[in-house]
Amino acid sequence: MTMMNKTHAQVKKAAKAVLPAAGLALAALLASCAIAPTAQQVDEAAQQVLKSSFSEQGIAKMDRLMPDASNQACSEAAGKPLDEKLAKSIEEANLKTVKLPSDGKYLGNWAEGEKIAQNGRGLTWTDKPGEANGGSCYNCHQISKAELSFGSIGPSLYNYGKLRGVSNPASAESKPIVDYTWGKLWNAKAYNACSDMPRFGHASILDEQQIRDVMALLLDPNSPVNK
Amino acid sequence: MKSSLFGLAALAAIAALPLTAAAQKSTAEGIAEYRAMLADGNPAELYEAKGEGLWKEARGPKKASLEQCDLGKGPGVVKGAFVELPRFFADTQRVQDLESRLLTCMEQLQGFNAGEIAKTRFGAGEQKTIESLVAYISGESRELAFNVPQSHAKEKLMYEVGKKMFYLRGGPYDFSCASCHGEDNKRVRLQDLPNLTRQPGAGVGFGSWPAYRVSSGDLWSMQRRLNDCYRQQRFPFPGYASDATIALGVYMGVNAKGGASIAPALKR
Numbered sequence: 001m002t003m004m005n006k007t008h009a010q011v012k013k014a015a016k017a018v019l020p021a022a023g024l025a026l027a028a029l030l031a032s033c034a035i036a037p038t039a040q041q042v043d044e045a046a047q048q049v050l051k052s053s054f055s056e057q058g059i060a061k062m063d064r065l066m067p068d069a070s071n072q073a074c075s076e077a078a079g080k081p082l083d084e085k086l087a088k089s090i091e092e093a094n095l096k097t098v099k100l101p102s103d104g105k106y107l108g109n110w111a112e113g114e115k116i117a118q119n120g121r122g123l124t125w126t127d128k129p130g131e132a133n134g135g136s137c138y139n140c141h142q143i144s145k146a147e148l149s150f151g152s153i154g155p156s157l158y159n160y161g162k163l164r165g166v167s168n169p170a171s172a173e174s175k176p177i178v179d180y181t182w183g184k185l186w187n188a189k190a191y192n193a194c195s196d197m198p199r200f201g202h203a204s205i206l207d208e209q210q211i212r213d214v215m216a217l218l219l220d221p222n223s224p225v226n227k
Numbered sequence: 228m229k230s231s232l233f234g235l236a237a238l239a240a241i242a243a244l245p246l247t248a249a250a251q252k253s254t255a256e257g258i259a260e261y262r263a264m265l266a267d268g269n270p271a272e273l274y275e276a277k278g279e280g281l282w283k284e285a286r287g288p289k290k291a292s293l294e295q296c297d298l299g300k301g302p303g304v305v306k307g308a309f310v311e312l313p314r315f316f317a318d319t320q321r322v323q324d325l326e327s328r329l330l331t332c333m334e335q336l337q338g339f340n341a342g343e344i345a346k347t348r349f350g351a352g353e354q355k356t357i358e359s360l361v362a363y364i365s366g367e368s369r370e371l372a373f374n375v376p377q378s379h380a381k382e383k384l385m386y387e388v389g390k391k392m393f394y395l396r397g398g399p400y401d402f403s404c405a406s407c408h409g410e411d412n413k414r415v416r417l418q419d420l421p422n423l424t425r426q427p428g429a430g431v432g433f434g435s436w437p438a439y440r441v442s443s444g445d446l447w448s449m450q451r452r453l454n455d456c457y458r459q460q461r462f463p464f465p466g467y468a469s470d471a472t473i474a475l476g477v478y479m480g481v482n483a484k485g486g487a488s489i490a491p492a493l494k495r
Contacts, residue, residue, distance in 0.1 A: 037384045045384055046391040053471035057464035064398040064463055071396035078394040079409050079424070123399050124458045139415045151415045155406065189401075198400040205399060 060125035070094060074194035087193040095190035097202045098183045106178050106215055107169050110225075113217030116210050117143055123205065133205050134212055140196070143217065144224045153196055161219040162226040169219045181218060185211050268336040271362050271491035272438035274446045275381025278363025283357055287337030296332035298325070298364065303371050309368035313476045315379040318393035322385045326450045329360055345467040348452045358446045361437045365490035371486055373430060375480035382477065385470075392471050393423070398461035404475070406460075408432065418495075423479050430486015433479040438492040447490065449476065 037045070056062050067075055070090050073082060082090070110168025137143055140153035144159075160181075166174045183190055185201065186201030200206040206214070217223050282293045282305070298308035299316070313324040319331055330341040332355070344353045377383055393404040407415060408423040409463050422428030436449040447455075453472050457465045 035380065035383065037380070037387055041384065042387040042391060046388045049388050049392070049470040049474060050395075053466050053469035054463040055466065060398070060463045062463050064461065065395075067395070067397055071401055074401075075391075075394050075396045075403065078390065079405055099306075123461050125464055126458065149416045151413070151418075153413050153420075157288065157487065196402075196406045203399045203401075 038200060057125035059123065059127060059129050070189050070193065077194065082193055090193040091190055094187045094193075094199070094202070095183065097199075098186045098190055099201065099208075100179075100182065101208060101212065105212065106182055107220055108209060108212030108215040108216050110213070110220045110223035112210075113184075113213035113215070113223070114144065116206065116214055117217060118147070132207075132210070135200065135206055135210070136198075137214070145227075146224060157218060158225060160225055161221065166219050167221055169221075174219075178215075181215060182211070185214060186208070249326055269367075269439055269491070269493045271437070271493065274359045274362035274439070275366040275491065276363075278359035278361070278366075281359050281428050282363060286356075287333065287338065287339045289338035291336045291338075293329075293332055293336060293360070294330070295336060298328055305364055305367045307368055307371055308489070309365045310371045311375060313382075313385070313473050313480060314376050315381050322379075322471045322473055322477060324449065324468070325361055325364060326448060327355060327473060329357055330468055347435045349418050349447075349454070350445060356438070356475040358448060361448045362446055362491045365437055365488065368488050369490070370487050372485050373434065373480055373483040375477060375484065377481060385474045385477040386481050388470075389474035389476070390473050393478055400461050402460045402462075404456065404460070423482060425482055426484070426486055429479055429482035433476075433483040434488045435494065436489060437490055438494040441492045444493055447494075 023134075050065055054062065054065060055160075070093070073086055073090060109187040116135040117137035120136040120139050122131065122133025122136075135195055136155075138150045140151040142152075142156040142158050145158060161169070161177075164177045166177055168174060169178055180191075184197075185198075187199040188195040188197035189199060198205055200214075201208070201211055217225055220226065260431070281295075295302045297303075297316070297318075298305065299311055299314045300306075300308050307323060312328070313322050315322050316328065316331075321327070323331065330344055333339040333344065334370050339353060344357070347354045350358070377386060393408075396403040396406075403409075403455040406431075407413065407420050408428075411422045411428065413420045413422075421432030423432045436444055436452045438452075439446050450467055450472060453475060454465060454467075457463075
């Protein structure tokens, strides 16, 4: 009890002592609280901290801190699984954003796809506007057998097409897996609401041709991924 | 000095070894061995020695040393201060990490302009001074266990705000800190990623910075490390010693409770 009183007294004293605008709202929040802050106090403080801490730099503008509905829900979940219904509705909304290739051609050149998979650059505040971005694929996935420097945040994609029985990507039997792979690259949240994978098409990280090339890396029987 | 050079050569040798998938683990082990071998030859020691000199030197418009700076354990107490930061300071009414606290001391005791230093790019001007100071101050807590306080209401609030920051997804890639540091045993390329949400990962990650970075050839403070994390997260620019970075420090530091500090460490 004495602990609590002391804390209260300190907080009141603190509230009086704080001068500039930055600390004022925080202090006001604290003056009313005993020990652990409420969820609302944390949310308000976090919003204020975000606003006062970040500024735009190069191409990285402040709107990058404004989460859409998917990111909002996944941020709040703080690593825990989402409620099933919420997850479903997020996945449905993201699935609607998937744009199929304008000319009906799903696969490009696997060798170009390999270059995109290797390239981890793009969209940081040190990158220039209008530069082509990489896919950063090897940061998180094993892909070809030859590249040994690969990350483990995502599953191995070695033999991706082969393991899924894709011997002719243009065939009717391959259609479901080809469609799914395109959708996954375009907007990974269409299949897993809080996936760690960027939404390469939806967020305009890669363009349509780059996605075709990554598709070929994963699904072309001649790609080293499927050897 | 000789042993440092030998160590760097050893790292180059390890890095040049032909890799196989099976060898990945042993590469990580090899690097750990190399770090152990270098334990008494880390170039960060040069920064520590320089930092101690700078701490005691009369500098700035007021020509004063930092020897009366209160890092949380009373004016002038350096030993053990690092493993209890960030913490609440009554004089500023703020929770401060090591670097924001140094700005306060450099302004109040020495007459520097803290705002100007905060705007200076890493590795230049007085930021260069801070590199050495953080090496010295963290070195005075080497092998001590983290015990970042949670007794003040503002410290508790900053932990919760830090947790919000940690899980906040944003930017074109939807990344949060947790995208890389929320699970055990993950890597980006060949780089091991500590799980900063709990022990032992939080102690390993939080407890390694400041560190001498072999790849860039200089000493990186925690603020510089966080700044580059946010760059790669594709976020806007976090202000130096801003509350978002301090809140993250509280979150990681409290999660690291009991872990031993090895800072200033040696990184690839």
